[in-house]
Amino acid sequence: MGDTVSKKSQYRAIRMWPEDERPRERLLKYGAGSLSTAQLLAIILRVGGRGKSAIQLARDVLNNFHSLNDIDDASLAEFSEIKGMGSAKVSQVKAALELGKRLMQESNDWNTGNRSFTSSRDVYDYYRPSFFGLKKEKFLCALLNTKNAVFKDLVVSEGTLTSSLVHPREVFRYAIKEAAASVLFVHNHPSGDTHPSRDDIDITKRLVETGKLVGIHVLDHIIISDGTYLSLMEKGYLKE
Numbered sequence: 001m002g003d004t005v006s007k008k009s010q011y012r013a014i015r016m017w018p019e020d021e022r023p024r025e026r027l028l029k030y031g032a033g034s035l036s037t038a039q040l041l042a043i044i045l046r047v048g049g050r051g052k053s054a055i056q057l058a059r060d061v062l063n064n065f066h067s068l069n070d071i072d073d074a075s076l077a078e079f080s081e082i083k084g085m086g087s088a089k090v091s092q093v094k095a096a097l098e099l100g101k102r103l104m105q106e107s108n109d110w111n112t113g114n115r116s117f118t119s120s121r122d123v124y125d126y127y128r129p130s131f132f133g134l135k136k137e138k139f140l141c142a143l144l145n146t147k148n149a150v151f152k153d154l155v156v157s158e159g160t161l162t163s164s165l166v167h168p169r170e171v172f173r174y175a176i177k178e179a180a181a182s183v184l185f186v187h188n189h190p191s192g193d194t195h196p197s198r199d200d201i202d203i204t205k206r207l208v209e210t211g212k213l214v215g216i217h218v219l220d221h222i223i224i225s226d227g228t229y230l231s232l233m234e235k236g237y238l239k240e
Contacts, residue, residue, distance in 0.1 A: 023055065038062055044096045049084030057084045061093075069226065072097045072133055101132055116148040120231035123184065123222050126150075131188040131224055139187040141171055143180035144219065152178055156185075166203050168210035175216050182217040186224060194223045194230040196237070204232050 023039040032040065041058035048057040060082050065071045071093065079085045117123055123142075131138065136159055143152040154174050157166055175183050185207065187200075196204075204221045211218040220233040232238060 037068070041093070044092050045089050046092070049086070049089070052084050057082075057089075061085065068097065069133060073135065101129060117144075117150070117184070117219075118148075120220060120222055120229065120234060123186065123220065123231075124224055124229040127186050127222070128224060128226075128229075131186075132226055134188055135190050137187055137190065139166055139185065141175070142184050142186065143175055143178050144182045144184065146181045148182065148219070152180075166207075168206050171207065172210055172214050172216060176214060180216055182219050183211065184219040185221040187221075188224050190225070192225045192227065194225050194228055196223060196230065196232060196235070200232070201237055204237055208238055 023035060023043050026039070027035055027043065035043075038055060038058045041061060042054040045054045045057055048054045052060070061071065061079075064082055065074055065078075076087060076090055079090045117126070127140070127142075130140075138158045139156045141154045141156050142150045143154065145151055154171075156171055171183075185204070200221075200223065204218075207221070208218045218238060220231055220238065223230045223232070
């Protein structure tokens with residue numbers, strides 16, 4: 001009985017805040033950008049638990065995991081260490097984060113074949129949502145037309161990047177079949193360090209050489225992480 005009263009008093013406490021300080025009301029009045037991460041998370045959680053308000057529970061989650069990326073990567077077992085975070089609330093948070101990723105993808109406003117790449121930054125901005133939060137490496141080949149517009153993506157390999165996983169013959173077999181004018185390669189470093197490894201450099205050189213033989217130009221090889229990228233072309237690794 002005492003616990004129930006305690007919970008009710010916690011929930012009432014937020015309703016008694018000035019309207020401009022209540023997360024939902026503030027969002028509707030000033031927009032989502034006016035809220036802190038804890039306030040946004042509190043809206044997703046809707047209610048608290050174990051004697052905590054939603055905002056207190058949100059702060060506990062953020063204090064425990066430190067970043068949204070860590071929250072996204074956390075397992076149900078890790079969430080269970082936080083009092084008040086049951087499977088329903090974990091599902092709500094995970095669903096909200098997934099919607100955020102999908103919004104990032106849509107907000108590119110680049111429809112395949114609609115627009116040409118003009119810089120390595122264009123490539124990074126376009127593909128970053130597809131690689132965001134991945135915990136293993138993925139190597140992708142983009143097929144481009146004569147206007148440098150992507151018309152098809154191919155996932156060449158997933159896992160630690162090695163020459164055995166990325167074979168030039170297989171990569172260019174698809175490029176030839178699809179009549180690509182040029183190609184570019186994108187892969188991620190989950191560690192966040194975009195510095196190219198020896199394997200990255202060797203594979204790139206082999207791909208460039210194969211491209212010359214079959215008459216398909218390799219525009220670039222971009223290594224990306226959640227926050228930055230590196231162009232092997234700009235670093236001089238694609239020079240003839």
